[in-house]
Amino acid sequence: xxxxxxxxxxxxxxxxVAVADVSFDVPRGAIFGLLGPNGSGKxxxxxxxxxxxxxxxxxxxxxxxxxxxxxxxxxxRIGYMSQKxxxxxxxxxxxxxxxxxxxxGLSPEKLAERRQAVLDLTSLGxxxxxxxxxxxxxxKQRLALxxxxxxxxQVLFLDxxxxxxxxxxxxxxxxxxxxLAGEGxxxxxxxxxxxxxxxxxxxxxxxxxxxxxxxxxxxLKQRPEVTPAGTRRWEVDAIHPPxxxxxxxxxxxxxDATFFGQKIHVLANDSVGERELLGHIPQGEHAxxxxxxxxxxxxxxxxxxxxxxxxxxxxxxxxxxxxxxxxEAPAEPPGQVDSxxxxxxxxxxxxxxxxxxxxxxxxxxxxxxxxxxxIVLKEFAHIRRQPTTxxxxxxxxxxxTFIFGVAIQTEVxxxxxxxxDLDGRSHGRALADAFxxxxxxxxxxxxxxxxxxxxxxxxxxxxxxVCIPPNYTDQLVRGEQVQVQVLIDGSDxxxxxxxxxxxxxxxxxxxxxxxxxxxxxxxxxxxxxxAGRVAMPLEMRPRLLYNPNLESSYFFVPGLVGIILQLVxxxxxxxxxxxxxxxxTLEQLFVTPVSRTGLLAGKLVPYAALGFGEMCLVLAVxxxxxxxxxxxxxxxxxxxxxxxxxxxxxLGLLVSTLAKSQLAAMQFAFLIMLPxxxxxxxxxxxxxxxxxxxxxxxxxxVTYFLEILRGIVLRGADFLDLWPQVLxxxxxxxxxxxLSVLRFQKQLT
Ligand code: ADP
Ligand code: MG
Numbered sequence: 001x002x003x004x005x006x007x008x009x010x011x012x013x014x015x016x017v018a019v020a021d022v023s024f025d026v027p028r029g030a031i032f033g034l035l036g037p038n039g040s041g042k043x044x045x046x047x048x049x050x051x052x053x054x055x056x057x058x059x060x061x062x063x064x065x066x067x068x069x070x071x072x073x074x075x076x077r078i079g080y081m082s083q084k085x086x087x088x089x090x091x092x093x094x095x096x097x098x099x100x101x102x103x104x105g106l107s108p109e110k111l112a113e114r115r116q117a118v119l120d121l122t123s124l125g126x127x128x129x130x131x132x133x134x135x136x137x138x139x140k141q142r143l144a145l146x147x148x149x150x151x152x153x154q155v156l157f158l159d160x161x162x163x164x165x166x167x168x169x170x171x172x173x174x175x176x177x178x179x180l181a182g183e184g185x186x187x188x189x190x191x192x193x194x195x196x197x198x199x200x201x202x203x204x205x206x207x208x209x210x211x212x213x214x215x216x217x218x219x220l221k222q223r224p225e226v227t228p229a230g231t232r233r234w235e236v237d238a239i240h241p242p243x244x245x246x247x248x249x250x251x252x253x254x255x256d257a258t259f260f261g262q263k264i265h266v267l268a269n270d271s272v273g274e275r276e277l278l279g280h281i282p283q284g285e286h287a288x289x290x291x292x293x294x295x296x297x298x299x300x301x302x303x304x305x306x307x308x309x310x311x312x313x314x315x316x317x318x319x320x321x322x323x324x325x326x327x328e329a330p331a332e333p334p335g336q337v338d339s340x341x342x343x344x345x346x347x348x349x350x351x352x353x354x355x356x357x358x359x360x361x362x363x364x365x366x367x368x369x370x371x372x373x374x375i376v377l378k379e380f381a382h383i384r385r386q387p388t389t390x391x392x393x394x395x396x397x398x399x400x401t402f403i404f405g406v407a408i409q410t411e412v413x414x415x416x417x418x419x420x421d422l423d424g425r426s427h428g429r430a431l432a433d434a435f436x437x438x439x440x441x442x443x444x445x446x447x448x449x450x451x452x453x454x455x456x457x458x459x460x461x462x463x464x465x466v467c468i469p470p471n472y473t474d475q476l477v478r479g480e481q482v483q484v485q486v487l488i489d490g491s492d493x494x495x496x497x498x499x500x501x502x503x504x505x506x507x508x509x510x511x512x513x514x515x516x517x518x519x520x521x522x523x524x525x526x527x528x529x530x531a532g533r534v535a536m537p538l539e540m541r542p543r544l545l546y547n548p549n550l551e552s553s554y555f556f557v558p559g560l561v562g563i564i565l566q567l568v569x570x571x572x573x574x575x576x577x578x579x580x581x582x583x584x585t586l587e588q589l590f591v592t593p594v595s596r597t598g599l600l601a602g603k604l605v606p607y608a609a610l611g612f613g614e615m616c617l618v619l620a621v622x623x624x625x626x627x628x629x630x631x632x633x634x635x636x637x638x639x640x641x642x643x644x645x646x647x648x649x650x651l652g653l654l655v656s657t658l659a660k661s662q663l664a665a666m667q668f669a670f671l672i673m674l675p676x677x678x679x680x681x682x683x684x685x686x687x688x689x690x691x692x693x694x695x696x697x698x699x700x701x702v703t704y705f706l707e708i709l710r711g712i713v714l715r716g717a718d719f720l721d722l723w724p725q726v727l728x729x730x731x732x733x734x735x736x737x738x739l740s741v742l743r744f745q746k747q748l749t
Pocket of ligand 2: 039042043044083159160
């Protein structure tokens with residue numbers, strides 16, 4: 001019975017045809033080799049057979065299960081070694097093996113037994129604690145093999161297992177494959193080495209996404225198309241092979257001549273004997289020729305040319321299949337290729353396949369959370385091995401908190417001020433002192449001429465210049481109005497605004513002090529205070545709540561908790577997933593029976609836990625480092641943080657479904673972080689934003705969490721005060737999370 005049956009399988013990527021109308025069978029216990037140059041579609045076929053890439057047309061079954069509909073039933077029964085060395089480089093040999101064992105749901109006893117078995121098979125026994133990333137190519141491949149064998153698969157798919165490893169390691173690996181085949185495992189191997197095709201029991205040659213020939217290597221060599229009747233093959237050893245090749249190609253009776261290493265393989269008419277052949281070559285007397293049977297390379301070269309000619313003539317019959325000697329499950333002979341069976345979707349059961357019983361079986365991956373523990377353990381192993389992650393997680397937020405809490409002070413004090421005193425008498429000095437006595441201004445110098453007054457401002461040494469006019473004292477004493485020029489550097493709007501306000505206030509207060517003695521003597525005044533003294537008719541009494549000293553750390557540090565929480569969850573989750581996608585290990589995971597929920601939760605929970613721990617750390621720094629007390633309910637705060645955590649994780653997951661590389665993930669993450677920092681009200685008050693931006697800021701989850709944070713921490717708000725924000729955050733969380741979970745497929749598309 002055929003273990004793998006492929007019928008008219010096709011896959012396109014947009015306009016690109018990666019696999020076109022491929023049909024073949026693989027009998028049980030075979031070593032089936034799929035040979036073809038790079039880009040011919042080998043990996044695409046393997047991915048479709050492993051159920052991680054849906055076919056665009058045609059269908060296939062593996063172990064009787066349809067790859068399009070029953071992929072999850074296939075996965076526990078097959079092993080897959082993808083083309084890249086897809087191991088976790090930062091995990092040790094045994095950690096890699098154990099991870100795969102757990103992912104396949106092996107019990108601890110079974111895992112211990114299998115672990116020993118695969119270690120013995122691959123001779124990795126004395127390297128168990130070595131990190132996978134430090135193994136050499138051949139040993140990495142053995143480890144990958146060990147991982148893909150841990151669950152005793154019946155079929156093993158190996159995508160170019162010998163690419164890039166040295167000849168000795170290659171031979172050892174093939175010995176291993178023979179042993180496995182001897183134990184009854186069916187092997188499906190792709191390669192672009194011709195010599196490896198000879199080692200297979202069955203093989204197919206794929207060229208330009210089409211299967212050109214199929215059969216046992218020996219049978220293929222016997223095919224009449226390869227050595228047509230009336231011709232013979234020769235191997236010619238000449239002194240100058242390039243010249244000899246040119247001469248032979250133009251000689252009469254010679255059908256084809258190609259290089260084969262240093263030698264030339266010639267297909268010549270029967271009429272051409274050894275003497276005639278050598279006679280065509282310059283210095284033929286020093287050359288030698290012997291008749292040979294065709295090699296597989298001859299087969300491929302001949303058949304590829306024939307196929308190219310057929311395609312050019314529009315006469316496109318794809319496969320040349322050799323008759324199977326034992327008459328077992330033959331692949332379709334050429335004439336039958338266009339059989340009416342078209343698509344697995346229209347006709348879900350290619351011949352001789354899944355019984356109804358099998359189809360009703362429930363795959364392990366349908367179990368909720370299957371594989372969760374394996375992934376969680378693995379993620380923590382990654383975190384442990386990556387000290388930079390831990391640094392990023394715990395040191396950076398604390399540093400950030402201090403930067404925002406200490407270095408960034410938005411309250412403006414000690415504005416450098418110069419005095420240009422042209423008066424020089426008591427009232428002038430009193431005015432200078434009045435400026436000095438506010439904490440807003442700090443006198444950095446007295447200037448004595450117009451030029452140095454201007455220069456103090458243009459050089460930036462002073463932000464404010466006060467020019468006291470020459471007859472200041474005289475005019476005051478005479479009861480005339482006097483004008484004092486105050487120049488303010490407007491380039492920093494915050495400093496300028498504060499200086500302006502303080503100047504006006506100072507002017508008002510000084511005027512009041514000046515008028516009071518006169519007013520006291522009047523019979524009627526606008527108003528008197530409780531002590532009977534003249535006073536302003538209206539006194540405003542503003543009182544600052546929650547942050548009486550107007551310390552900016554009160555404003556920034558709680559907000560920082562939200563920003564950091566989002567930063568960490570967003571970056572870590574998206575990177576943890578995209579890194580696996582980039583390394584190729586995600587593809588490897590997709591071929592295991594791990595469930596979608598198990599994979600997702602296993603990936604998210606560790607980072608959620610880290611994010612939460614980190615938030616507690618930042619809160620502690622806030623309370624103990626900056627003395628910002630939490631006025632509200634801590635438990636409410638922590639509970640709502642969990643809600644916000646869901647948004648961050650969801651966003652991270654969303655990024656990971658959009659980004660194909662870590663660089664792209666970084667760019668997406670920044671794209672999300674920028675508005676979160678600038679528009680959420682973390683730095684700039686939202687109420688001051690232009691209306692469209694204000695509306696936009698409602699779409700940013702951090703906005704709500706910042707309001708919740710500041711509400712609970714600074715104002716002691718409770719749930720009743722915050723329910724609109726909580727509701728909005730819940731809405732954001734659920735929609736982001738659902739969107740990203742839906743987008744995250746256990747498939748490569
Ligand atoms: P092989 O394994 O034989 O080297 P592949 O199966 O990897 O070839 O690729 C066959 C063709 O399909 C190539 O041209 C490749 O660029 C294209 N291809 C493979 N995977 C994708 C993909 N995910 N998206 C777009 N094109 C792809
Ligand atoms: Mg490939």
